[in-house]
Amino acid sequence: MSGNDRQTALRLYLAVGCGAAVGSLARFLCGYVIVSLLGWSALLATAFVNVVGSWVIMFFATLTRPDGRLMVGPAGRQFVTGGFCGGLTTFSAMSLDTFILLFEGDLGLATTYLVSVVVLSLASAWLGYLMAARFNRLPITR
Amino acid sequence: MTLAACALVLIGGFLGGVSRFFLSGVVGRSVGETFPWGTLVVNVSGALAIGAFAGAARSVGGIFSAELVRDLIVVGLFGGYTTVSSFCLQTLNLALDGERRLAAFNAVASAALCMLAVALGFWAVVRVAG
Numbered sequence: 001m002s003g004n005d006r007q008t009a010l011r012l013y014l015a016v017g018c019g020a021a022v023g024s025l026a027r028f029l030c031g032y033v034i035v036s037l038l039g040w041s042a043l044l045a046t047a048f049v050n051v052v053g054s055w056v057i058m059f060f061a062t063l064t065r066p067d068g069r070l071m072v073g074p075a076g077r078q079f080v081t082g083g084f085c086g087g088l089t090t091f092s093a094m095s096l097d098t099f100i101l102l103f104e105g106d107l108g109l110a111t112t113y114l115v116s117v118v119v120l121s122l123a124s125a126w127l128g129y130l131m132a133a134r135f136n137r138l139p140i141t142r
Numbered sequence: 143m144t145l146a147a148c149a150l151v152l153i154g155g156f157l158g159g160v161s162r163f164f165l166s167g168v169v170g171r172s173v174g175e176t177f178p179w180g181t182l183v184v185n186v187s188g189a190l191a192i193g194a195f196a197g198a199a200r201s202v203g204g205i206f207s208a209e210l211v212r213d214l215i216v217v218g219l220f221g222g223y224t225t226v227s228s229f230c231l232q233t234l235n236l237a238l239d240g241e242r243r244l245a246a247f248n249a250v251a252s253a254a255l256c257m258l259a260v261a262l263g264f265w266a267v268v269r270v271a272g
Contacts, residue, residue: 013160020159021152024222028151028213032143050226057227058234082163085227087155091185092192092224093216095256099193099264102257117226118253125230129238 008074015075019083023053027088046093047117053089054121057081059128062136069136089121147213154218162223177244178232181225182252188224189256192216193263200264201272 027049034045060080064072072080094117101110165187166180173179195216198206205211229252236245 013163016163017156017160020162020222021156024155024158024218025148025151027221028148028217031217036143053227054230057231061231078163081231082228083159086162086225087159087222089226090221090224091226091229091252091256092188092220092260094226095189095260096192096196098257099196099260102261114253114257118249121226121230122233122249125227125234129234 011075012078015079016083016086019079019085020087023084023087023089025087026084027090043097043113046090046097047113047120050089050094050117050121051124053085054125055128056088057085057128058125059132060085062129062132067136068132069138147210150210150214151218154214154220155222158219158222158224162225166228177236178229178248181228181232182248182255185224185229185252186255186259188220189259190263191223192220193260194267195220195263196260197264197267198271201268 030049031042031045034040034048035042057080061077062068063070064077094114098110098114101113162184166184169180169183170178195206199212229248233245233248236242236248
């Protein structure tokens with residue numbers, strides 16, 4: 001690995017790490033607002049960040065693809081996608097939440113929860129894709 | 143919700159994100175990037191880890207059930223490590239490329255394997271420590 005390659009790799013790692021730190025803090029704060037302030041279920045907090053993060057990653061990735069409307073370098077792209085969105089969303093908490101529901105014997109709610117969060121996240125990512133693709137096609141006006 | 147908790151989540155999230163980037167890169171380069179094996183390995187290993195941690199919090203308690211340790215390890219590290227967004231991006235890209243079966247397989251395999259991994263991690267720790 002040459003010095004330049006090493007520097008590029010380091011920049012990418014820093015971008016992902018900082019983005020993931022900010023995304024994780026945002027998830028933590030969402031949990032605080034939804035659970036502690038509003039008094040809603042922690043299941044809802046995890047579902048919320050996963051659905052929002054899935055929309056953001058697909059919207060941003062589509063907007064910044066080679067033929068996209070927005071030009072962003074590799075580090076900036078990784079900061080948002082692998083970093084912020086990766087940190088904001090969480091597969092582990094979703095799996096643990098579902099497992100706890102199973103452990104408590106609520107098979108129906110466990111299945112409904114897991115399936116709906118996965119399906120809603122995918123649907124929200126698809127929506128992000130459609131919206132960004134539409135932006136990409138808009139004529140450039142000055 | 144304290145400043146210390148926020149700082150620990152930031153640190154854990156940084157380390158989790160960097161670990162995910164590293165591991166998914168290594169897996170992707172060694173088995174190819176057509177199917178998102180990297181993200182699958184990350185999410186399943188993260189599920190195993192969070193299950194083991196929950197098992198330790200239940201059967202050992204002490205440091206494993208301390209709130210700040212939970213913020214650093216569970217919220218920050220495991221939360222930052224695992225990802226639903228990349229999973230969605232890659233599943234959708236498979237579907238958009240016409241690989242509908244692979245997309246469906248990724249969705250079902252991720253959910254099923256992560257559930258198995260949480261249960262395995264939890265039971266293994268409870269059995270050994272409990």
